[in-house]
Amino acid sequence: xxANTSGTEVxxxxxTGLPERFNILARLLHWSMALAILAxxxxxxxxxxxxxxxxxxxxxxxxxxxxxLLLAFVRLLNRLRxxxxxxxxxxPRWQALAASASHWVLYAFMIFLPLLGWxxxxxxxxxxxxxxxxxxxxxxxxxxxxxxxxxxAHGLLAWLLFAVVLxxxxxxxxxxxxxxxxxxxxxxxxxx
Amino acid sequence: MNIGDIDxxxxxxxxxxIGVIIAVMISxxxxxxxxxxxxxxxxxxxxxxxxxxxxxxxxxHGKGMxxxxxxxxSGAAERYSTARVFAQSKTNAIGRFSTGDFNPxxxxxxxxxxxxxxxxxxxxxxxxxxxxxxxxxFPTRDAPGFLExxxxxxxxxxxxxxxxxxxxxxxxRYPEANKYMKADAQKQWxxxxxxxxxxxxxxxxxxxxDGRRQAVRWWFRPHAKFTAWDAKDxxxxxHNALYKDLARRLTKAPLLWDMVLQFAASSDPVDDPxxxxxxxxxxxxxxxxxxxxxxxxxxxxxxxINFDPTRIPVGMVLSNDPVLATxxxxxxxxxxxxxxxxxxxxxxxxxxxxxxx
Numbered sequence: 001x002x003a004n005t006s007g008t009e010v011x012x013x014x015x016t017g018l019p020e021r022f023n024i025l026a027r028l029l030h031w032s033m034a035l036a037i038l039a040x041x042x043x044x045x046x047x048x049x050x051x052x053x054x055x056x057x058x059x060x061x062x063x064x065x066x067x068x069l070l071l072a073f074v075r076l077l078n079r080l081r082x083x084x085x086x087x088x089x090x091x092p093r094w095q096a097l098a099a100s101a102s103h104w105v106l107y108a109f110m111i112f113l114p115l116l117g118w119x120x121x122x123x124x125x126x127x128x129x130x131x132x133x134x135x136x137x138x139x140x141x142x143x144x145x146x147x148x149x150x151x152x153a154h155g156l157l158a159w160l161l162f163a164v165v166l167x168x169x170x171x172x173x174x175x176x177x178x179x180x181x182x183x184x185x186x187x188x189x190x191x192x
Numbered sequence: 193m194n195i196g197d198i199d200x201x202x203x204x205x206x207x208x209x210i211g212v213i214i215a216v217m218i219s220x221x222x223x224x225x226x227x228x229x230x231x232x233x234x235x236x237x238x239x240x241x242x243x244x245x246x247x248x249x250x251x252x253h254g255k256g257m258x259x260x261x262x263x264x265x266s267g268a269a270e271r272y273s274t275a276r277v278f279a280q281s282k283t284n285a286i287g288r289f290s291t292g293d294f295n296p297x298x299x300x301x302x303x304x305x306x307x308x309x310x311x312x313x314x315x316x317x318x319x320x321x322x323x324x325x326x327x328x329x330f331p332t333r334d335a336p337g338f339l340e341x342x343x344x345x346x347x348x349x350x351x352x353x354x355x356x357x358x359x360x361x362x363x364x365r366y367p368e369a370n371k372y373m374k375a376d377a378q379k380q381w382x383x384x385x386x387x388x389x390x391x392x393x394x395x396x397x398x399x400x401x402d403g404r405r406q407a408v409r410w411w412f413r414p415h416a417k418f419t420a421w422d423a424k425d426x427x428x429x430x431h432n433a434l435y436k437d438l439a440r441r442l443t444k445a446p447l448l449w450d451m452v453l454q455f456a457a458s459s460d461p462v463d464d465p466x467x468x469x470x471x472x473x474x475x476x477x478x479x480x481x482x483x484x485x486x487x488x489x490x491x492x493x494x495x496x497i498n499f500d501p502t503r504i505p506v507g508m509v510l511s512n513d514p515v516l517a518t519x520x521x522x523x524x525x526x527x528x529x530x531x532x533x534x535x536x537x538x539x540x541x542x543x544x545x546x547x548x549x
Binding site: 055127 | 196197203206207209213215217218220221224225226231233234235316317318334335385414496497498502503506510512514516517518520521522527532533534535536
């Protein structure tokens with residue numbers, strides 16, 4: 001039996017100066033971007049298979065990707081300024097390391113996947129369209145080599161991101177439903 | 193029983209729930225990405241084209257020639273669409289004439305299907321990519337129907353003829369294909385790209401400055417006379433007869449096509465590419481395309497361009513024609529596959545290099 005099953009024995013490192021929860025901006029960004037990123041992953045694979053939705057999905061994929069890129073910078077700055085709540089003391093060291101590493105990997109994905117997408121569209125000679133008539137300039141020269149490389153990297157990283165997202169989700173739910181510690185609630189809005 | 197610090201006996205309902213959630217998400221992703229192979233996706237259409245042709249060529253309409261030229265607007269379409277192309281007097285055009293087969297080395301007398309693709313880039317940077325064919329309409333109302341038709345018309349290995357039963361079954365599901373197949377059997381072969389009419393097939397909406405929409409189809413009407421290519425002449429024709437004719441004509445003068453917009457009446461079906469509109473519908477000549485030069489497709493200006501007909505400028509909107517949308521996916525797969533081959537240096541003759549001995 002775990003020592004913290006009652007949920008009352010909150011094992012946050014009090015007195016370390018670290019917050020008990022992510023701040024409200026971090027929590028808002030986390031949940032809205034979680035939705036956006038999951039949607040993006042499905043839009044991305046969906047537009048490579050759909051018979052009828054591709055034009056519409058592609059028009060959605062581009063502005064949503066740029067929105068995620070911009071929000072990722074806001075989120076990263078917020079995280080660097082305000083830090084994150086500490087994990088409970090009884091978490092094994094390897095799990096704490098994995099948690100921390102996966103968070104930074106997720107930040108890297110949130111920034112590099114949109115950049116790779118922007119880059120591949122640039123290399124293919126396609127304007128990156130936000131809304132009809134509003135496009136972003138290219139960031140890579142028009143060239144088949146760059147197109148091929150960035151297209152492959154974009155696709156590969158998207159699948160890796162999906163795997164990391166699933167691991168992140170599984171770990172979060174284990175904290176919420178199995179360990180029942182205070183980790184999950186550092187990201188929720190409910191009172192405790 | 194414990195794994196790490198998790199008590200399985202106590203936690204199995206929660207662990208099962210988490211497992212189910214993850215499994216559902218993996219399954220949904222596998223379905224969306226086509227990994228389950230349980231449905232027709234845009235990737236299904238190019239499955240049968242993985243054959244021994246050299247790397248780097250387009251997967252469909254593999255044989256072709258690049259062209260450049262200008263589109264001169266007549267000004268007549270400007271009141272129906274805010275697309276810059278209709279307002280500015282002159283727009284540069286990059287395009288491609290093609291032969292309607294997978295094989296990039298097919299002789300010109302092997303098929304009566306030819307195509308024209310083009311990209312116009314207006315001075316505001318907006319692109320208009322288009323793809324036309326010498327058929328005025330599509331055989332079926334949707335794209336899976338086209339796959340079924342290909343299966344139905346494929347010769348039976350025993351009889352050498354299409355299987356009448358599967359043909360009847362196909363026509364039962366897609367009766368509209370009767371019209372196309374009858375017309376195709378009687379279609380005159382074109383003896384020159386220059387005299388060929390090229391049809392965009394799918395409907396689009398023009399959008400004017402007040403946001404009013406008008407459904408249109410367009411076609412390119414040649415200034416040169418149509419010349420039929422009869423069986424006797426075809427039999428004697430050289431391997432690249434049509435492309436040689438094209439290049440020869442262009443040494444003398446540019447080739448011209450009028451861009452004709454056909455306006456739908458309110459009762460006309462907009463989203464069905466197998467239903468052409470009556471010929472007496474109003475037509476407006478939006479401008480004239482002047483093709484000036486042709487280039488070998490191996491190093492020509494059109495080689496790395498995907499003429500995806502769903503990328504259109506402001507002032508136009510896509511119809512809900514399902515075949516138009518399916519094209520976008522199919523073209524993307526062809527484009528990704530061949531640009532990978534070209535980009536990673538696997539293409540030989542497709543980029544003008546001699547194949548390694």
